[in-house]
Amino acid sequence: xxxxxxxxxxxxxxxxxxxxxxxxxxxxxxxxxxxxxxxxxxxxxxxxxxxxxxxxxxxxxxxxxxxxxxxxxxxxxxxxxxxxxxxxxxxxxxxxxxxxx
Amino acid sequence: xxxxxxxxxxxxxxxxxxxxxxxxxxxxxxxxxxxxxxxxxxxxxxxxxxxxxxxxxxxxxxxxxxxxxxxxxxxxxxxxxxxxxxxxxxxxxxxxxxxxxxxxxxxxxxxxxxxxxxxxxxxxxxxxxxxxxxxxxxxxxxxxxxxxxxxxxxxxxxxxxxxxxxxxxxxxxxxxxxxxxxxxxxxxxxxxxxxxxxxxxxxxxxxxxxxxxxxxxxxxxxxxxxxxxxxxxxxxxxxxxxxxxxxxxxxxxxxxxxxxxxxxxxxxxxxxxxxxxxxxxxxxxxxxxxxxxxxxxxxxxxxxxxxxxxxxxxxxxxxxxxxxxxxxxxxxxxxxxxxxxxxxxxxxxxxxxxxxxxxxxxxxxxxxxxxxxxxxxxxxxxxxxxxxxxxxxxxxxxxxxxxxxxxxxxxxxxxxxxxxxxxxxxxxxxxxxxxxxxxxxxxxxxxxxxxxxxxxxxxxxxxxxxxxxxxxxxxxxxxxxxxxxxxxxxxxxxxxxxxxxxxxxxxxxxxxxxxxxxxxxxxxxxxxxxxxxxxxxxxxxxxxxxxxxxxxxxxxxxxxxxxxxxxxxxxxxxxxxxxxxxxxxxxxxxxxxxxxxxxxxxxx
Ligand code: SF4
Numbered sequence: 001x002x003x004x005x006x007x008x009x010x011x012x013x014x015x016x017x018x019x020x021x022x023x024x025x026x027x028x029x030x031x032x033x034x035x036x037x038x039x040x041x042x043x044x045x046x047x048x049x050x051x052x053x054x055x056x057x058x059x060x061x062x063x064x065x066x067x068x069x070x071x072x073x074x075x076x077x078x079x080x081x082x083x084x085x086x087x088x089x090x091x092x093x094x095x096x097x098x099x100x101x
Numbered sequence: 102x103x104x105x106x107x108x109x110x111x112x113x114x115x116x117x118x119x120x121x122x123x124x125x126x127x128x129x130x131x132x133x134x135x136x137x138x139x140x141x142x143x144x145x146x147x148x149x150x151x152x153x154x155x156x157x158x159x160x161x162x163x164x165x166x167x168x169x170x171x172x173x174x175x176x177x178x179x180x181x182x183x184x185x186x187x188x189x190x191x192x193x194x195x196x197x198x199x200x201x202x203x204x205x206x207x208x209x210x211x212x213x214x215x216x217x218x219x220x221x222x223x224x225x226x227x228x229x230x231x232x233x234x235x236x237x238x239x240x241x242x243x244x245x246x247x248x249x250x251x252x253x254x255x256x257x258x259x260x261x262x263x264x265x266x267x268x269x270x271x272x273x274x275x276x277x278x279x280x281x282x283x284x285x286x287x288x289x290x291x292x293x294x295x296x297x298x299x300x301x302x303x304x305x306x307x308x309x310x311x312x313x314x315x316x317x318x319x320x321x322x323x324x325x326x327x328x329x330x331x332x333x334x335x336x337x338x339x340x341x342x343x344x345x346x347x348x349x350x351x352x353x354x355x356x357x358x359x360x361x362x363x364x365x366x367x368x369x370x371x372x373x374x375x376x377x378x379x380x381x382x383x384x385x386x387x388x389x390x391x392x393x394x395x396x397x398x399x400x401x402x403x404x405x406x407x408x409x410x411x412x413x414x415x416x417x418x419x420x421x422x423x424x425x426x427x428x429x430x431x432x433x434x435x436x437x438x439x440x441x442x443x444x445x446x447x448x449x450x451x452x453x454x455x456x457x458x459x460x461x462x463x464x465x466x467x468x469x470x471x472x473x474x475x476x477x478x479x480x481x482x483x484x485x486x487x488x489x490x491x492x493x494x495x496x497x498x499x500x501x502x503x504x505x506x507x508x509x510x511x512x513x514x515x516x517x518x519x520x521x522x523x524x525x526x527x528x529x530x531x532x533x534x535x536x537x538x539x540x541x542x543x544x545x546x547x548x549x550x551x552x553x554x555x556x557x558x559x560x561x562x563x564x565x566x567x568x569x570x571x572x573x574x575x576x577x578x579x580x581x582x583x584x585x586x587x588x589x590x591x592x593x594x595x596x597x598x599x600x601x602x603x604x605x606x607x608x609x610x611x612x613x614x615x616x617x618x619x620x621x622x623x624x625x626x627x628x629x630x631x632x633x634x635x636x637x638x639x640x641x642x643x644x645x646x647x648x649x650x651x652x653x654x655x656x657x658x659x660x661x662x663x664x665x666x667x668x669x670x671x672x673x674x675x676x677x678x679x680x681x682x683x684x685x686x687x688x689x690x691x692x693x694x695x696x697x698x699x700x701x702x703x704x705x
Binding site: 033 | 184185188190192193368372373374375376377380386387388391399400401402403404652655656659662
């Protein structure tokens, strides 16, 4: 079945950025799309539109010859149980909940 | 240009019912007649040239008109816009072409005659034609120019090389180039995904179709008409205005056919509530950061905030306000007691069409009363449903109570005046609230703090009333935002009279939702033991929730909004949150006369 464009998928985004200034910028940008997981790794939950926007924002920042970003699609965020083994700290799938502070 | 198209290009070769012209004519209904240009004996009459204060019609909108007339009118005539995955992909494909400097196009008589020249992002306009276009790429060669429009996706496999809407768009670009004095004999489309170029031949028929579409669009918008939605078209599935347009729902009223699937939410974003006194909200990069003294800062991605709700003494920085305004995210300002003070931003469509119709409805006594009757009936039926579903009292009391409420609901149909309706509503409310404690678990009923005798407000005298008041206020805000986003004015009511500071339309529309959404959220929080007697403070004759308890109760309400429900008219499953947005849109359609009545939410 075709992917419903508005359905959210879970992603892992990992990057190697050769220049510290660019690395910092990518890091800041990624904070707008997901949760910081590890040094250069983010965990995201995005619909099709934000997924494309994120890729486009990253494309603008990186140097195509020197840097590398991979976006791993873990599947539909709502209906799939991720098989994640997390050693040390625990891994929590991102839940979509209203934030009340 | 296609970068901000509301929809994607038609999926290559996958649109069923495509005829040889590449157009799904049966989809377009009466509102988009085939242009008579190619037939004999008919004269195409075009709209007169654009008057000085009229907007020129963008080529992109003519593309949309040919795709779906309703789409073009919603977007261009009503100021509605929404993005989806396809529009985001379109922007991405476009950006890839924007590297390097864009040379300006020389005057027609100074065109170099022996080399190819490319330019980008050229804005052309003609008052005489009433048209304007933003051109992606123009190539000049041998004294002739060719406009090239960039599209995402693959080249469709149709005889003409591309679908009609795209060819019409390029044709308008070519006509504008000719109008500017250039020699232009053909146009082209570049399909970014398959990296293929398609030549667009400027036949007389294509030109007539383009001018005819431009004329039809302009006249339709000028007349304030909204073309009907397409009927079960594959085009709607790809259309980013689907959540706003509601084609299946509107058609349901015309044909009684069941809607396919609920329209998707425009965004997965959710409200962010900040109600801790002294909290500060700032913008940092792509996030909102909430600082509370003695707690770690919380960052929430701006994209994930549908609405910022600030209650009580909480501050928000100007850069954050600017960013939220830019993104059209409303900020709801509320008192510490969650009294709705007003909103900043999130004004909805850039047009007053719906509001104008709303004022007309409010002035139309018979229509107003008819709406009010159904509204009060829905509210009474829903209170009855809550009692029926959650009853924990004596079995013998239940039957007569439910019968009495059903009778009151039926009587609304014969109420002659708003005052008579108020009487029925009052009697039903008294019965309902007297029975409310029968829905508490034994554990809750045993706590004297949670004793509940009757509904009272301003200030609420006891914890249960305090919870109800808080949640009603939050529910009012949820609706006020949904109403504004749908282009309606929350301050002008149909059943509730206007009073300063009272969002009368929100109060109207929440009536049926009070029992099934608000009261049930309070019941959920109490019966689950999420609230304890020491979560409340009583002072000066009033009772209030402590900040932590307010947090818990609002979270319970938001959880309730995420629960799925069946839409009683359309039969599909949606979250309560999405349902409220759909109801606000439907109310706007009802107000404009597009659907004959507003289908109240009355779950079984
Ligand atoms: S959803 Fe369908 S009917 Fe509505 S504007 Fe889009 S294409 Fe047209």
